[in-house]
Amino acid sequence: MxxxxxxxxxxxxxxxxxxxxxxxxxxxxxxxxxxxxxxxxxxxxxxxxxxxxxxxxxxxxxxxxxxxxxxxxxxxxxxxxxxxxxxxxxxxxxxxxxxxxxxxxxxxxxxxxxxxxxxxxxxVKDEEELACTRKAAKLADEAFSEVLPMIKEGAAEKDIALALEWSMRKGGAEAASFSIICASGVRSALPHGVATDKKLEKGDFVTMDFGCFYKGYASDMTRTVVVGKASDRQKKIYETVLLAQETALSVLRPGLLCKEADAAARDVIASAGYGDCFGHSLGHGTGLLIHEQPTLSPRSEGFLTPGMLVTVEPGIYIENFGGVRIEDLVYITEQGYENLTHTDKRLLEL
Ligand SMILES: [Mn+2]
Structure with a gap:
């Protein structure tokens, strides 16, 4: 059969x-x-x-x-x-x-x-694949809120990454969906700064990009916080990335060209004066692998269809200063999209 x-x-x-x-x-x-x-x-x-x-x-x-x-x-x-x-x-x-x-x-x-x-x-995912991804995204959301009290001056990036992974695995995940990124201070300008022994310092941006596999399906999310009070420059960068992320989300619907989604976020970042600071693409599909089709980039040829899972993750990275990325995982529906990531996106000063 x-x-x-x-x-x-x-x-x-x-x-x-x-x-x-x-x-x-x-x-x-x-x-x-x-x-x-x-x-x-x-x-x-x-x-x-x-x-x-x-x-x-x-x-x-x-x-x-x-x-x-x-x-x-x-x-x-x-x-x-x-x-x-x-x-x-x-x-x-x-x-x-x-x-x-x-x-x-x-x-x-x-x-x-x-x-x-x-x-x-x-x-294009079926109901079962969506259910597994939904659970994987939920485990990541829960890990973030569980680990939040730990994110403060003196904590090591590696310990935060380990705590995130521990929480997701304890909740039923098979594994982290990739080497967890926890990059603080000037290291947050590295879009893929895997966690090191560096300790968080007052005034650091801390970017955490993580997710897990649940029954084979990956989740992926990113949040950036500030240790202590954010400076005006940090606030401006954060608010720009958040606006770019929400603008991209607002245009998602079946039939949209993948490069149009990318452009929606990229335009916001460029008009705020950070056009050179967003080097990667807006997002990617997820599934049995952390990176699947479609790709949301300026060069993408495809378009969105119901049943696709995509990340929406714009960022601004400034050498010797730091960076911000905000990422949600969403499911494309007949009407638009459903956000599978529920963690709040307002700037957290910890
Ligand atoms: Mn991602």
Whole structure:
């Protein structure tokens, strides 16, 4: 019996057989959460090939798939048994070495990438994926309010990052969705300043960018606070980023070009005089990976559709001074969007 997701992929692929090996796509198409295995999909059948470490788990997690022990049938022999003329595969995942071997084993076969089709399919989430993401976002919100009392002069960035991760994991997350960013003082000008031993000082901006995986789905949020009283310059930067973030949110709706969302935030930052201080794109999709389609950047070609998850995260970064980023994770609906991040965005002076 074909799963819905496999059916959709088979109808968009123009190959005789589809060969999938990345952990995220194994999981997406079959439900199997092991990190090594292969899916071989054809109009005839859907197979999950894996080794003895995972055979029982595979049968349990992927009940709609025929499970094949790779000790008995190697993926390459299985593929060749279809006598395919074309095989679709993940060209951005398969290593050059593995690709060479595949070509040598099946010299008359044409290999074509299927990454684009898969990313498009994964960009639109179903109810179950939304529910997992909603929970992951909630765990991040809860971690922030739990850790808030700790954010004060003398606390180490690393300890704050660890406390955020501890809280999310305690709440049921499998892991942090990336190396948690906690960057204070001049370090907050580093958009991806992973936490260090630096201690928070009076007057520091503190940018915390974090999230977790819940049942495989990532969340992502950022808040920036000030230790002690904010200066006028800090207030102006913060209010500009907040206005940019809220302006971008206000235009989100199905049909909007991804680059229009980016421009909405970028224009606010530029007209406040900080045009050179916002180097990254406005946001990205999330899902089984922390960065998925779509991308909200000035170069994006796509547009928003209901079911997409995107982050909205403008920032201003000033070398030798500091930076601010504010990020929410939102779900695109038929009418507009739903914000999955609920932590307040007014400037906190701690
Ligand atoms: Mn992000």
């Amino acid at each position: 074909f799963t819905k997701r496999v059916k959709a992929l088979l109808s968009s692929a123009k190959a005789d057989v589809i060969y999938i090996t990345s952990p995220e796509n194994l999981r997406y198409f079959s439900g199997f959460t092991g990190v090594e295995g292969a899916l071989i999909l054809s109009p005839k059948e859907q197979l999950l090939l894996t080794d003895s470490r995972y055979l029982l788990q595979a049968a349990e997690e992927a009940p709609d798939f025929a499970i094949v022990d790779v000790a008995k049938t190697k993926p390459i022999d299985c593929l060749s048994s279809y006598h395919p003329k074309t095989i679709a595969f993940e060209e951005s995942y398969v290593s050059a070495e593995a690709y060479k071997k595949l070509c040598e084993a099946l010299p008359d076969c044409a290999w074509q990438g299927i990454d684009k089709e898969i990313l498009l399919q994964r960009a």
